[in-house]
Amino acid sequence: MLAAWPAASEPSAPKPDAPVARFASGESISESDLEAWIKNDLYDEAMRNRNDAERHGLRAEAARRLMMERLLEREEKRRGLDTAALLDELGRRAPKVEESEVKAAYEANRDRFGGRSWEEMAPGIRAELERERRNETVRAELDAMLANAGYRLLLEPPRAKLSRDGxxxxxxxxxxxxxxxxxxxxxxxxxxxxxxxxxxxxxxxxxxxxxxxxxxxxxxxxxxxxxxxxxxxxxxxxxxxxxxxxxxxxxxxxxxxxxxxxxxxxxxxxxxxxxxxxxxxxxxxxxxxxxxxxxxxxxxxxxxxxxxxxxxxxxxxxxxxxxxxxxxxxxxx
Structure with a gap:
């Protein structure tokens, strides 16, 4: 028989007022805040037939998004801009897509284009690369804002019990x-x-x-x-x-x-x-x-x-x- 890792204690049901995420300033969201924010049919469907680790991942991402909403609300008041304008400003920080990158993407996917020429495909490829780069930049800038605010996730992740073999x-x-x-x-x-x-x-x-x-x-x-x-x-x-x-x-x-x-x-x-x-x-x-x-x-x-x-x-x-x-x-x- 394989020896098992020391058993982790079974987590008790979280209390409604238990904090699940906080900023360095002390501002936090509770279990009940998180549940109220995510409780809808789409979330219920996403959680169905998920294992503990997947459910934790969905809840962690939901906590991150809720705290980001709080942070953006704070920025709106401070700078007098709405969220759409803030996100647009962040997206404009994306590095420029170079012509060489468009050509490389065309060559890498040439077989999928059904013989269509570089001239036909280049505008669409550039637009897609620019969209991807903008989204990546916005995500990175938002992550940096969370980090600067001292964002900390307090949800305890599920722990599997594994054998010692290997x-x-x-x-x-x-x-x-x-x-x-x-x-x-x-x-x-x-x-x-x-x-x-x-x-x-x-x-x-x-x-x-x-x-x-x-x-x-x-x-x-x-x-x-x-x-x-x-x-x-x-x-x-x-x-x-x-x-x-x-x-x-x-x-x-x-x-x-x-x-x-x-x-x-x-x-x-x-x-x-x-x-x-x-x-x-x-x-x-x-x-x-x-x-x-x-x-x-x-x-x-x-x-x-x-x-x-x-x-x-x-x-x-x-x-x-x-x-x-x-x-x-x-x-x-």
């Missing part, structure tokens, strides 16, 4: 454990690897990394690759083999898997025997079963001290959660 780097008693469910044929998993490396570099001994396998059925070579990685782990070379698999995810046939093992100097008789061993298959199946129990159906998926971050995430999404966890651990001492 290849790991870092001390068992590290204050933060990052569990990664991965698939060696998944392009998003490959793109996540440099982010994970940056996290390990930034947090050092404060972060423990655990890798679990979630080979998806749509990827023909993902399970054999996971088996091979498990066999490399038996010989103490998991993370070297793990990195080698992601270097060329198109080369995952059996000869490719064996070639990597040879390059790492693994005992090939032991490696080949391990690939077909029932114990190795059971190890992968245990990871699949845990992923199913946790409601994880896609890769990559990450858990930071049990808090789910699903899909490919930017570095900043991880650091926000990890920094909050480190602060929570420090405060509890």
């Amino acid at each position: 290849a790991s780097l870092g001390a068992e008693d590290a204050p933060v454990t990052l569990v990664q469910f991965t698939d060696y044929e998944c392009p998003y998993c490959r793109r996540a690897e440099p982010v994970v490396a940056r996290l390990r570099e930034r947090y050092g001994e404060r972060l423990r990394l655990v890798v679990r396998h979630l080979p998806l059925e749509i990827h023909r070579h993902a399970r054999p690759a996971a088996l091979a990685a498990a066999c490399a782990r038996r010989q103490g070379r998991f993370f070297e083999y793990h990195a080698a698999l992601f270097e060329n995810p198109r080369a995952l046939a059996l000869p490719d898997l064996e070639a990597r093992a040879v390059a790492l100097g693994l005992d090939m008789n032991a490696f080949r025997g391990c690939l077909s061993a029932k114990e190795t298959a059971k190890e992968i199946d245990a990871d699949l079963e845990e992923a199913e129990r946790l409601g994880v159906t896609g890769t990559p998926a990450f858990f930071v001290n049990g808090i789910l971050l699903a899909g490919q995430q930017p570095f900043e999404s991880f650091t926000a959660v990890i920094d909050a966890e480190l602060a929570r651990k420090q405060a509890s001492r």
